Amino acid sequence: xxxxxxxxxxxxxxxxxxxxxxxxxxxxxxxxxxxxxxxxxxxxxxxxxxxxxxxxxxxxxxxxxxxxxxxxxxxxxxxxxxxxxxxxxxxxxxxxxxxxxxxxxxxxxxxxxxxxxxxxxxxxxxxxxxxxxxxxxxxxxxxxxxxxxxxxxxxxxxxxxxxxx
Amino acid sequence: xxxxxxxxxxxxxxxxxxxxxxxxxxxxxxxxxxxxxxxxxxxxxxxxxxxxxxxxxxxxxxxxxxxxxxxxxxxxxxxxxxxxxxxxxxxxxxxxxxxxxxxxxxxxxxxxxxxxxxxxxxxxxxxxxxxxxxxxxxxxxxxxxxxxxxxxxxxxxxxxxxxxx
Amino acid sequence: xxxxxxxxxxxxxxxxxxxxxxxxxxxxxxxxxxxxxxxxxxxxxxxxxxxxxxxxxxxxxxxxxxxxxxxxxxxxxxxxxxxxxxxxxxxxxxxxxxxxxxxxxxxxxxxxxxxxxxxxxxxxxxxxxxxxxxxxxxxxxxxxxxxxxxxxxxxxxxxxxxxxx
Amino acid sequence: xxxxxxxxxxxxxxxxxxxxxxxxxxxxxxxxxxxxxxxxxxxxxxxxxxxxxxxxxxxxxxxxxxxxxxxxxxxxxxxxxxxxxxxxxxxxxxxxxxxxxxxxxxxxxxxxxxxxxxxxxxxxxxxxxxxxxxxxxxxxxxxxxxxxxxxxxxxxxxxxxxxxx
Amino acid sequence: xxxxxxxxxxxxxxxxxxxxxxxxxxxxxxxxxxxxxxxxxxxxxxxxxxxxxxxxxxxxxxxxxxxxxxxxxxxxxxxxxxxxxxxxxxxxxxxxxxxxxxxxxxxxxxxxxxxxxxxxxxxxxxxxxxxxxxxxxxxxxxxxxxxxxxxxxxxxxxxxxxxxx
Amino acid sequence: xxxxxxxxxxxxxxxxxxxxxxxxxxxxxxxxxxxxxxxxxxxxxxxxxxxxxxxxxxxxxxxxxxxxxxxxxxxxxxxxxxxxxxxxxxxxxxxxxxxxxxxxxxxxxxxxxxxxxxxxxxxxxxxxxxxxxxxxxxxxxxxxxxxxxxxxxxxxxxxxxxxxx
Numbered sequence: 001x002x003x004x005x006x007x008x009x010x011x012x013x014x015x016x017x018x019x020x021x022x023x024x025x026x027x028x029x030x031x032x033x034x035x036x037x038x039x040x041x042x043x044x045x046x047x048x049x050x051x052x053x054x055x056x057x058x059x060x061x062x063x064x065x066x067x068x069x070x071x072x073x074x075x076x077x078x079x080x081x082x083x084x085x086x087x088x089x090x091x092x093x094x095x096x097x098x099x100x101x102x103x104x105x106x107x108x109x110x111x112x113x114x115x116x117x118x119x120x121x122x123x124x125x126x127x128x129x130x131x132x133x134x135x136x137x138x139x140x141x142x143x144x145x146x147x148x149x150x151x152x153x154x155x156x157x158x159x160x161x162x163x164x165x
Numbered sequence: 166x167x168x169x170x171x172x173x174x175x176x177x178x179x180x181x182x183x184x185x186x187x188x189x190x191x192x193x194x195x196x197x198x199x200x201x202x203x204x205x206x207x208x209x210x211x212x213x214x215x216x217x218x219x220x221x222x223x224x225x226x227x228x229x230x231x232x233x234x235x236x237x238x239x240x241x242x243x244x245x246x247x248x249x250x251x252x253x254x255x256x257x258x259x260x261x262x263x264x265x266x267x268x269x270x271x272x273x274x275x276x277x278x279x280x281x282x283x284x285x286x287x288x289x290x291x292x293x294x295x296x297x298x299x300x301x302x303x304x305x306x307x308x309x310x311x312x313x314x315x316x317x318x319x320x321x322x323x324x325x326x327x328x329x330x
Numbered sequence: 331x332x333x334x335x336x337x338x339x340x341x342x343x344x345x346x347x348x349x350x351x352x353x354x355x356x357x358x359x360x361x362x363x364x365x366x367x368x369x370x371x372x373x374x375x376x377x378x379x380x381x382x383x384x385x386x387x388x389x390x391x392x393x394x395x396x397x398x399x400x401x402x403x404x405x406x407x408x409x410x411x412x413x414x415x416x417x418x419x420x421x422x423x424x425x426x427x428x429x430x431x432x433x434x435x436x437x438x439x440x441x442x443x444x445x446x447x448x449x450x451x452x453x454x455x456x457x458x459x460x461x462x463x464x465x466x467x468x469x470x471x472x473x474x475x476x477x478x479x480x481x482x483x484x485x486x487x488x489x490x491x492x493x494x495x
Numbered sequence: 496x497x498x499x500x501x502x503x504x505x506x507x508x509x510x511x512x513x514x515x516x517x518x519x520x521x522x523x524x525x526x527x528x529x530x531x532x533x534x535x536x537x538x539x540x541x542x543x544x545x546x547x548x549x550x551x552x553x554x555x556x557x558x559x560x561x562x563x564x565x566x567x568x569x570x571x572x573x574x575x576x577x578x579x580x581x582x583x584x585x586x587x588x589x590x591x592x593x594x595x596x597x598x599x600x601x602x603x604x605x606x607x608x609x610x611x612x613x614x615x616x617x618x619x620x621x622x623x624x625x626x627x628x629x630x631x632x633x634x635x636x637x638x639x640x641x642x643x644x645x646x647x648x649x650x651x652x653x654x655x656x657x658x659x660x
Numbered sequence: 661x662x663x664x665x666x667x668x669x670x671x672x673x674x675x676x677x678x679x680x681x682x683x684x685x686x687x688x689x690x691x692x693x694x695x696x697x698x699x700x701x702x703x704x705x706x707x708x709x710x711x712x713x714x715x716x717x718x719x720x721x722x723x724x725x726x727x728x729x730x731x732x733x734x735x736x737x738x739x740x741x742x743x744x745x746x747x748x749x750x751x752x753x754x755x756x757x758x759x760x761x762x763x764x765x766x767x768x769x770x771x772x773x774x775x776x777x778x779x780x781x782x783x784x785x786x787x788x789x790x791x792x793x794x795x796x797x798x799x800x801x802x803x804x805x806x807x808x809x810x811x812x813x814x815x816x817x818x819x820x821x822x823x824x825x
Numbered sequence: 826x827x828x829x830x831x832x833x834x835x836x837x838x839x840x841x842x843x844x845x846x847x848x849x850x851x852x853x854x855x856x857x858x859x860x861x862x863x864x865x866x867x868x869x870x871x872x873x874x875x876x877x878x879x880x881x882x883x884x885x886x887x888x889x890x891x892x893x894x895x896x897x898x899x900x901x902x903x904x905x906x907x908x909x910x911x912x913x914x915x916x917x918x919x920x921x922x923x924x925x926x927x928x929x930x931x932x933x934x935x936x937x938x939x940x941x942x943x944x945x946x947x948x949x950x951x952x953x954x955x956x957x958x959x960x961x962x963x964x965x966x967x968x969x970x971x972x973x974x975x976x977x978x979x980x981x982x983x984x985x986x987x988x989x990x
Contacts, residue, residue, distance in 0.1 A: 084475075084480050104272045104273050108269050112466035141773075150776075151780065268434075270600075270603050273929075280961040297462045297464070413809065434599030434603050435599070437599045442797075449814055454520075459606050636941060644908065661896060764929030786952065786953055787952040787953070789952075
């Protein structure tokens with residue numbers, strides 16, 4: 001039986017924290033789908049297509065495809081812009097959503113979603129603690145620092161740092 | 166590649182919350198080891214051997230072996246009383262520890278352990294949110310109600326309720 | 331002396347969590363006023379009048395008027411769209427505000443309001459823990475699932491589920 | 496119908512925070528029972544009988560009986576040393592437990608108990624936020640300061656300060 | 661060596677909680693800069709210039725300049741509307757940012773900023789617990805009460821109360 | 826005026842997290858006293874004298890005396906085994922206690938102490954966020970790993986690692 005996990009997110013932009021979660025998940029499953037989700041309720045800094053492309057580039061540059069292969073797995077980057085997240089999960093036959101968590105606040109935020117996604121489609125959510133070095137890194141922090149012309153390179157992969165310049 | 170998860174705990178005694186976590190994990194991996202860990206720093210209500218036996222009986226009675234099989238997996242009940250948890254994990258070739266979490270406090274408690282276990286043996290910890298119906302159930306609550314001769318049957322599997330009477 | 335409690339909220343829409351809190355409060359006081367409050371700072375999904383009507387219908391269908399009567403109490407549905415909440419409380423001679431809480435985050439949010447309302451009008455706020463089965467249910471979650479055409483029936487009373495279809 | 500509330504605690508010793516909660520509860524119900532509960536699992540600083548007596552004296556000196564009377568209520572000081580708290584609640588026909596909360600941590604601690612007490616005896620638990628001036632005051636803090644011969648008078652009623660000297 | 665601290669904020673408007681933090685910080689450093697920061701992402705209730713002026717007036721009326729002098733320090737009120745906060749810190753040669761915290765939620769919010777500011781400019785952030793009497797007071801609460809024509813005088817300095825009338 | 830800070834702790838044993846807090850504080854004050862406090866209510870793993878000595882050695886080896894000097898400050902290692910912490914603070918004329926915090930839970934724990942210490946002796950407490958790389962490190966974690974013969978070297982200074990072997 002194929003073990004398939006989905007890591008959903010806005011990735012606006014992808015951060016070192018995201019890459020950390022992808023890297024620690026991708027060798028645990030046969031397929032790890034990293035899914036850029038369009039949230040109509042939030043206005044994004046980066047266009048949807050750029051977010052997908054920067055995610056692909058960053059995974060490639062960070063050597064995560066090799067990490068996945070070392071555990072007999074592979075990474076699939078995909079995007080989803082219409083309907084419920086669980087529709088994608090069902091379509092690709094995944095059993096698990098994986099979410100990186102940085103603080104207990106993230107858990108309070110993710111828990112209702114986890115329960116709803118289980119109700120809607122029987123999919124489980126597993127939370128994985130991000131590396132302490134990235135605990136403070138979030139896309140919104142990157143957007144804030146970038147909007148004030150501060151240096152974002154300690155928080156994002158090189159591809160994103162280049163793009164934001 | 167075999168996907169193996171370990172769910173460690175004191176199981177003093179096993180609760181409906183534990184069974185819920187086991188049931189939702191066991192069909193996601195090829196093997197799910199439920200591991201009764203001896204913690205020399207805590208005095209237990211139930212003898213170690215009884216905890217293991219009640220866990221086995223409860224998994225059987227709850228039909229969780231069938232749940233595991235439905236996902237191509239199986240459940241192994243084991244115990245560990247000497248040394249570090251990660252030594253067991255390494256010995257059986259597991260890649261993941263799974264912990265049920267009920268509140269953000271549980272996460273604050275589990276996070277340092279998760280990081281240490283990753284440092285010590287490269288093992289990841291995944292947290293799974295317990296069913297809301299069991300959010301308030303803990304072994305310590307069961308021990309407290311039992312010590313006051315209250316009815317514990319809403320919180321534990323039938324095998325444990327029978328044993329505690 | 332009449333014991334009167336007020337349960338304020340946006341009820342956009344009323345959820346099973348709200349009904350749970352109303353049901354567990356209404357038999358403890360002589361009168362329980364469920365008050366739909368207009369918050370000019372938030373844009374609502376449902377028109378104010380519909381929120382009031384769906385609340386009345388849901389309380390009726392759930393048999394909560396009978397629950398109130400069993401404790402010698404009654405439920406009053408009302409609405410308030412101008413000025414401070416405590417003005418309503420004073421007007422009807424209530425002594426207590428009752429708020430359902432689902433997590434410690436809710437408490438952090440409600441505490442400053444509770445203190446301000448005590449300062450402004452001497453009214454106390456009592457918090458009641460929602461049933462664990464509804465811990466994850468919130469109006470905002472219902473609005474989110476509804477906006478993506480997901481099934482909201484596990485979270486709302488039948489009257490709301492019919493209306494949202 | 497008589498509205499009866501119970502405020503349980505160890506009161507080892509009673510603090511200004513406790514008196515604040517009693518004062519704000521006692522005029523909301525027909526009877527407010529302040530119940531000194533013996534917890535066999537905790538070793539106490541003060542003998543059980545002293546805790547009861549200091550509680551009675553402090554309520555008297557703080558004029559809380561008058562506060563209760565102003566709302567048509569009265570305060571009953573009682574003690575309970577055998578069995579479950581809910582047995583007392585049932586015996587006196589109370590409908591509600593009232594707990595003072597100082598922080599979101601208190602809520603995380605009280606929530607499982609609240610649910611268990613509802614399961615065991617249908618009694619509801621209402622939480623009331625302590626006055627911010629007493630947020631940091633706890634019996635354990637008083638015991639700690641007292642054990643180091645520090646001045647506890649800012650945290651306890653005069654009767655307790657006299658006794659601890 | 662000059663010990664210089666910066667207390668940044670929106671001060672929209674300055675509250676008694678802010679004054680409390682300023683008063684407890686200003687005698688600990690040789691200079692304490694209270695910095696009104698313009699946040700382009702938030703729309704403010706009061707014009708920038710009024711916020712600065714009310715802050716100066718309130719510090720004067722509360723006698724905080726004398727408090728600072730008692731510890732060999734002085735207070736500087738300043739404003740910053742372009743670029744990163746740390747640019748101001750570097751410009752005036754400050755070593756520390758001081759933030760008042762009211763709850764553990766404030767800490768969760770301030771922590772990523774603290775780490776980013778250390779990364780960007782080597783500046784440390786120290787958090788100081790506000791007086792319990794002001795734990796519930798925030799500018800957003802003041803704005804909310806003011807928008808409903810409630811009495812804000814228990815939460816703000818007299819200069820602000822006069823201005824808001 | 827001399828700016829003096831005290832960093833109190835059990836240091837049982839000193840960790841990399843402690844050194845991080847000392848290093849980031851010592852250049853901000855004229856004197857930084859690192860104070861090993863004897864807590865009669867807790868049984869320690871290491872004898873009091875060893876804790877003091879390992880702290881001195883670790884500060885020396887980590888070059889923190891030079892860090893202090895770079896800001897015109899110096900580090901004093903001291904110990905305190907009788908009476909209240911604030912007695913030491915008063916004796917040496919310090920104005921501030923500094924505490925490292927790793928999570929919002931630490932803040933909930935430290936806040937009552939901070940208020941009591943202010944009440945008792947007018948001393949302020951400032952909290953400084955530990956480096957994210959050490960967020961999970963605590964003395965109790967080190968004691969736990971050491972008791973199971975695990976490798977503690979990623980969490981403690983070399984002097985402690987040598988000693989624990």
